[in-house]
Amino acid sequence: MRKLYDFQLSGNCHKVRMMLAMLDLQYEVEAIDLLKGEQHAPEFLELNPMHKVPVLDDDGLILADSAAILIYLARKYGREDLYPDDPAAMTHIQKWLSFSVNEVFNGLALARAMVIFNRELDEKAVHAVADIALNTLESRLTIAEWLALDRPTLADIACYPYTARIEEGNISLEAFPATRAWIARVEGLPGFIPMPTAG
Numbered sequence: 001m002r003k004l005y006d007f008q009l010s011g012n013c014h015k016v017r018m019m020l021a022m023l024d025l026q027y028e029v030e031a032i033d034l035l036k037g038e039q040h041a042p043e044f045l046e047l048n049p050m051h052k053v054p055v056l057d058d059d060g061l062i063l064a065d066s067a068a069i070l071i072y073l074a075r076k077y078g079r080e081d082l083y084p085d086d087p088a089a090m091t092h093i094q095k096w097l098s099f100s101v102n103e104v105f106n107g108l109a110l111a112r113a114m115v116i117f118n119r120e121l122d123e124k125a126v127h128a129v130a131d132i133a134l135n136t137l138e139s140r141l142t143i144a145e146w147l148a149l150d151r152p153t154l155a156d157i158a159c160y161p162y163t164a165r166i167e168e169g170n171i172s173l174e175a176f177p178a179t180r181a182w183i184a185r186v187e188g189l190p191g192f193i194p195m196p197t198a199g
């Protein structure tokens with residue numbers, strides 16, 4: 001039995017949905033409505049005391065945190081190419097996984113959350129981080145097709161959802177052509193599934 005505790009509009013959940021689809025793994029979904037506060041329910045906290053989705057139950061093994069789940073799924077189900085053993089490769093990938101939960105989340109995801117969930121945050125501060133995130137992506141993707149290595153890795157899956165949906169945060173990708181081309185490349189990967197749009 002495999003079950004994903006999921007919130008449709010969450011990019012962190014979408015990373016896991018993408019990975020499961022790319023691996024062609026079947027799973028049940030248990031929707032956790034963050035807008036109704038279901039992540040604070042005692043039965044959910046037993047799974048993840050951090051009050052956050054995604055959580056994956058893989059035949060009784062309970063896993064939280066999208067990056068951790070991506071690593072688990074890639075290594076458990078035969079996609080070592082997405083997270084190889086080589087120390088330098090792992091380090092390159094890990095740098096982008098960290099970037100995905102720092103600059104991408106605190107800039108791109110929160111800019112979108114301010115618009116689609118009416119999150120009350122310091123817009124100037126969030127947009128400054130979003131600017132760093134987009135310029136970092138653009139500078140790498142101007143000289144390379146993929147973020148970490150010369151092929152797709154977990155780095156690309158982890159950075160994709162909030163970047164692809166940033167226009168829902170009223171931030172344009174017009175000035176970031178290399179990033180737009182990379183989004184299209186990720187969308188062309190076998191098994192890719194699109195992230196649901198807000199509204």
Ligand SMILES: N[C@@H](CCC(=O)N[C@@H](CS)C(=O)NCC(=O)O)C(=O)O
Nearest residue numbers: 010012051052053054065066067101
């Ligand atoms: N680092 C975690 C962050 C997970 C996270 O921020 N989840 C959000 C949805 S995108 C959440 O569940 N928020 C509920 C809350 O903070 O109350 C991951 O990558 O899984």
